[in-house]
Structures are given as C-alpha cells and as structure tokens.
Amino acid sequence: MSLFWFSHTALEPESYRSRLTDPAAGGYASFEGWVRNHNEGQPVTRLEYEAFESLAVKEGERIVREAIARFGVLHAACVHRLGSLQIGELAVWVGVSSHHRAEAFAACRYIIDEVKHRVPIWKKEYYLNGDSGWVNCERCASAHR
Amino acid sequence: MWYAPPQPNETSQSTELIMTNAAPLFGLVLAGGASTRMRRDKAALEYHGRTQLEWTYELVSTLCLATFVSVRPEQRNDPVRARFPQIIDKEDEFGPLAGIAAALRAHPKAAWLVVACDLPFVTEATLRRLVEARDPERIATVYRSSRDGSPEPLCAIWEPAARAAVSQHLAVGKLCPRKLLIQSDCKLIDLVDPHALENINTPEEWQAANARLANKRTEGDSSEEQRTSISLRVQYFAVLREQAGRSEELLDSFARSPSELYEQLRAKHGFSLEPSQLKVAVNDEFSDWNVRLQHGDTVVFIPPVAGG
Numbered sequence: 001m002s003l004f005w006f007s008h009t010a011l012e013p014e015s016y017r018s019r020l021t022d023p024a025a026g027g028y029a030s031f032e033g034w035v036r037n038h039n040e041g042q043p044v045t046r047l048e049y050e051a052f053e054s055l056a057v058k059e060g061e062r063i064v065r066e067a068i069a070r071f072g073v074l075h076a077a078c079v080h081r082l083g084s085l086q087i088g089e090l091a092v093w094v095g096v097s098s099h100h101r102a103e104a105f106a107a108c109r110y111i112i113d114e115v116k117h118r119v120p121i122w123k124k125e126y127y128l129n130g131d132s133g134w135v136n137c138e139r140c141a142s143a144h145r
Numbered sequence: 146m147w148y149a150p151p152q153p154n155e156t157s158q159s160t161e162l163i164m165t166n167a168a169p170l171f172g173l174v175l176a177g178g179a180s181t182r183m184r185r186d187k188a189a190l191e192y193h194g195r196t197q198l199e200w201t202y203e204l205v206s207t208l209c210l211a212t213f214v215s216v217r218p219e220q221r222n223d224p225v226r227a228r229f230p231q232i233i234d235k236e237d238e239f240g241p242l243a244g245i246a247a248a249l250r251a252h253p254k255a256a257w258l259v260v261a262c263d264l265p266f267v268t269e270a271t272l273r274r275l276v277e278a279r280d281p282e283r284i285a286t287v288y289r290s291s292r293d294g295s296p297e298p299l300c301a302i303w304e305p306a307a308r309a310a311v312s313q314h315l316a317v318g319k320l321c322p323r324k325l326l327i328q329s330d331c332k333l334i335d336l337v338d339p340h341a342l343e344n345i346n347t348p349e350e351w352q353a354a355n356a357r358l359a360n361k362r363t364e365g366d367s368s369e370e371q372r373t374s375i376s377l378r379v380q381y382f383a384v385l386r387e388q389a390g391r392s393e394e395l396l397d398s399f400a401r402s403p404s405e406l407y408e409q410l411r412a413k414h415g416f417s418l419e420p421s422q423l424k425v426a427v428n429d430e431f432s433d434w435n436v437r438l439q440h441g442d443t444v445v446f447i448p449p450v451a452g453g
Contacts, residue, residue: 033453049452052382052445054429080452092453112453120426120445121452122383134384135451137418 004060004078006053011081011090020075025097029104031112033092035085039135043128049082049091052120056080063114071107073098078111080121167281168256168305172209173248174201175241175261175299176226177217177234182346189225190351192265192358198225201262203437204269208276209258212439213251215244228430240320241299242311249308256281261299263344265354271341275302278334284310285331291339296331298322300342374399375440379410383448389414403427403444404434410446423447 001019013032020028037044064076076096085091094111098104115121123135176188176198183190188198198214206212214229221233232251234243241261248257258276260267279286279302287301299322303311307329314325336342345351374397381389389410400406403425410416424447425432438444 050383051452052380052426052447055426055431055445058429059431116453117450119452120382120424120447120450122448123451124383134448136449137384137422137451 001077002057002061003064003076004057004080006051006057006080006082008081008083011079011093013090013093013095016077016079016093017095019077020095020097022074022097024099025074026099027101027104028095028097029101029108030093030095031108032090032094033112035087035089035091037087039125042125044087044125045128046084046086046126048084048124048126049080050122050124051080051082053082056119056121059119060115063111063118066114067096067107067110070110071098071103073103073107076107076111078115080115080119082121167279168254170209170276170279170302171248171252171255171257172202172205172212173215173232173244173257173259174198174205174212174229175215175244175259177215177220177241177244178261178263183348183351186223186225187263187345190263190345192351192355196225197265198229198262199437201260201264201267202229203439204267204272205258205260206439207269208272210255211441213248215241215248228428228432238315240322242315242320242322242325245298245303245322246308246311246315249303249305249311253305253308256305257303259299259301259303261344263346264300264342265345265358266338266341266343267300268338268341271300271336271338274334274337275300278332280332283332284329285326287326287331287333288336288342289333290342291336295323296326296333297342298326299344301326301331375438375442377406377438377441378443379406380443380445382445384418385416385446385448388416398438401437402435403432403438403446406438406444407446418448422449 035047060078064078068076074097078094080092081090094108096104096107124132125135126132178187180187188196190197193200202212202214213232214226216226216231217234218236220226221231232248234247238246245259275286281304284307285301285303287296287298290297310325310329345354377398378395380393381391386392398406398409400409407420425434426445426447427436427442
C-alpha cells in the first residue's frame with residue numbers, strides 16, 4: 001500500500017482513515033491542511049498546486065517511512081491534492097495510528113513539516129486584486145512580466 | 146520509464162564505436178557483490194572523489210551505447226544504485242555470472258563490456274584497448290591475468306553468443322565466470338599496466354589504493370578530457386516552467402554538470418532564480434550540482450517548494 005500519493009480530485013479523509021485501522025492501535029491523529037482566504041495580508045481567491053510527481057512520490061514515501069521508524073507508530077499515510085483549489089478545500093491530509101497518542105501526534109507533525117520543506121510541490125496563489133504569485137519563492141515576482 | 150536506452154537495431158551517433166557485423170556494445174557495471182571482507186558496500190567507496198560505482202559507470206558509458214548497473218533484486222532501491230539504469234539478477238542465480246547472464250538475456254542482440262565496480266586502477270585506456278582488440282567472432286574478449294595468465298572475466302567484453310554457455314553453467318550450479326572462460330573460445334590480450342585489474346577487498350587495500358591514486362594524480366597523468374555534446378531532457382515546473390514558456394525541452398549540450406547546464410539555460414530563458422535557491426534532480430532523484438551528466442539524462446531544477 002502506498003504511503004504517499006497525489007489526488008487530482010477532492011480528498012476523502014474517511015477512506016484514507018480506514019486504511020490505518022489496527023487492533024493494536026490505541027489512537028489515531030490526523031492533520032488536514034485547508035485553503036485559507038488570506039496569506040501575508042493579501043486576500044486569496046483560489047490557488048493551484050503542481051508537483052514533480054515522480055520524485056515527489058519517492059520523497060513523500062521516504063518521509064512517511066522515516067516517521068514510522070522514528071516514532072514507532074503502527075501506520076501512517078499522507079495524501080496531497082493537485083490542481084486548482086477553492087477556499088476551504090482540503091489541500092493535504094496526514095494520518096497516523098499508533099499504540100499511544102504521543103507518538104501519533106509527533107509523527108503527524110513530523111510528516112506535515114517535512115512534506116512542506118522537502119517534497120517538490122509548488123503553490124500558486126491568486127489574489128483578489130488580480131495578481132498571482134508562487135509561495136516561498138523570492139525573486140519569483142520578477143517572473144511576472 | 147525515464148531512461149530509454151537505444152535498441153541494438155537503431156542507428157547510433159557513436160559510429161566510431163560500432164564495428165561492421167559486430168553486435169552493438171552495451172556496458173554493464175557489476176555492483177551486486179556482498180562486500181563481505183570490506184564489511185561495507187564496495188560500490189559506495191570513494192576513490193576518485195566519487196563513489197566507485199559512479200566512477201566506473203562514467204568510464205564504461207563513454208565507450209558504450211547504453212550502460213546499466215547490475216544489481217541483486219534486493220539492491221534495486223539502494224540509494225547508491227537507484228539513480229542508474231539497472232539490470233536485476235534472477236532471484237535464483239548468484240555471483241557476478243548471474244549479472245552477466247541477466248544482461249545477455251535482457252538485450253540478447255547486444256555485446257556487453259562488463260566491468261566490476263571494485264577495480265579502482267582501471268582507466269579509460271584499459272577499456273578502450275579491450276574495445277579495440279574485440280573479436281566479435283569469439284564468445285569473449287578478455288585480459289590475461291598478470292598473476293596467473295588466466296582470463297579476467299570482470300573486465301571483459303562478452304558477446305551475444307556467450308548467452309547459452311553462461312545460462313548452462315549457472316543451471317548446473319557453477320558460479321565461476323573465470324572457469325567458464327577457460328573452457329571457452331575467447332580472445333586473450335595482455336595488460337599494459339599489470340596492476341590495472343587489481344581489485345579491492347579489504348579496508349587496508351582501499352587505503353593503499355587511495356594513496357596510489359593520489360600519487361598518480363600529482364604526477365599529472367590526467368589525460369585531457371575532450372568535450373563532446375550529450376543529449377539531455379530538461380523538465381520545468383512552477384516558476385521555471387512559466388519563465389521558460391514550456392514544461393520540457395530536449396537539447397544537445399556541452400554542459401558536464403547540472404551547474405553548467407543551469408548557467409546555459411538561465412542565459413537562454415532569463416531565469417530569475419539563483420542556483421542557490423534551487424535544488425536539482427537527475428533521473429527522478431535529488432542530485433549533486435557537480436555530478437557528471439550522462440547522455441540521455443533527464444534534469445529538473447527545483448524552485449523553492451511550498452506543499453501543504
């Protein structure tokens with residue numbers, strides 16, 4: 001079963017959650033990243049995600065494996081949305097099941113933090129004033145001729 | 146998937162390496178050994194400032210139409226080996242001969258320049274001499290051992306005609322490629338440097354080898370490397386895709402590293418990002434900026450990421 005994958009359609013946390021069930025699990029923690037209507041003071045109307053999928057899947061899988069090994073949790077998985085998203089939609093889902101709650105929280109946090117930093121996924125925000133921009137990308141502004 | 150080696154019946158640009166009526170020459174770097182005496186992975190040892198596997202792969206690929214790394218099934222995702230095109234041993238066959246057998250089966254029309262990855266003194270000249278002396282009418286062209294005069298199977302050219310004999314040898318449980326060659330009709334040639342095929346099995350031998358290589362370098366014997374252009378595929382994402390105005394391009398380049406390639410593409414497309422803001426991937430894996438690019442590589446420059 002894959003540990004990290006992409007979806008081009010709306011995420012379905014209920015179906016992912018059921019993959020993590022285990023009689024030995026005493027708890028389950030999840031994180032959902034949602035599209036919000038503002039960033040750094042600018043009103044955001046929608047955004048677009050794109051990924052270098054072949055490498056992103058490998059790196060995402062490595063991160064989830066690391067989390068399982070590091071925190072000794074039972075199961076973990078992460079799904080990231082691609083394409084055009086509206087305000088309030090789910091951008092990313094992380095789920096972890098484990099014997100005890102502390103490792104589940106820690107592993108969940110580790111996965112989302114590492115995914116944000118390491119996986120080749122890019123986010124373009126579209127603003128109310130008609131501008132758009134690549135997030136985290138200094139000097140990218142000069143791209144918009 | 147990401148790597149499409151030329152098929153033997155295609156015409157190639159490297160015509161100088163193709164003999165008439167001879168099978169096209171593919172390369173096979175043997176990296177499936179258990180490294181028992183070294184107690185660590187020999188393919189990952191560094192001799193020339195790079196892993197021995199990278200070094201050997203580069204040498205072999207300059208002389209071959211397509212080059213593969215021979216691995217055992219359980220090694221295919223190992224980080225040292227994963228970035229290379231691979232040929233995987235059959236589950237139930239073992240030793241270097243299993244790698245040669247798998248290659249001969251995978252591309253039955255090709256001849257194979259087979260080189261083990263634990264031979265730090267092999268040079269391009271060692272391999273070129275083998276290629277020039279090749280006799281495609283025999284089952285193999287090999288060096289005569291400077292120790293005992295027997296054939297050296299792990300720095301040799303194996304012809305397509307060797308396939309049946311290799312498979313039979315393995316099928317009856319014989320694993321030794323040297324014994325197979327002793328019984329076979331192969332062309333033997335002599336080494337110019339008697340130490341060229343010394344292999345490295347222990348940590349002590351590794352240290353001694355590094356010292357010897359360092360001496361050679363200071364003697365200034367490094368031959369002038371000629372620049373030839375290679376075909377590369379570059380994929381663009383996010384801001385680089387917008388600035389390049391395309392998601393992919395194929396190009397012939399003299400760039401030897403991702404670093405040089407980015408300079409060229411930046412001049413061409415006016416990329417605003419500094420190299421220090423980017424990461425680079427070669428063949429779908431994160432890579433060093435100074436890695437030697439190979440013909441057929443796919444390169445991706447990765448702008449600052451923002452998942453989640």
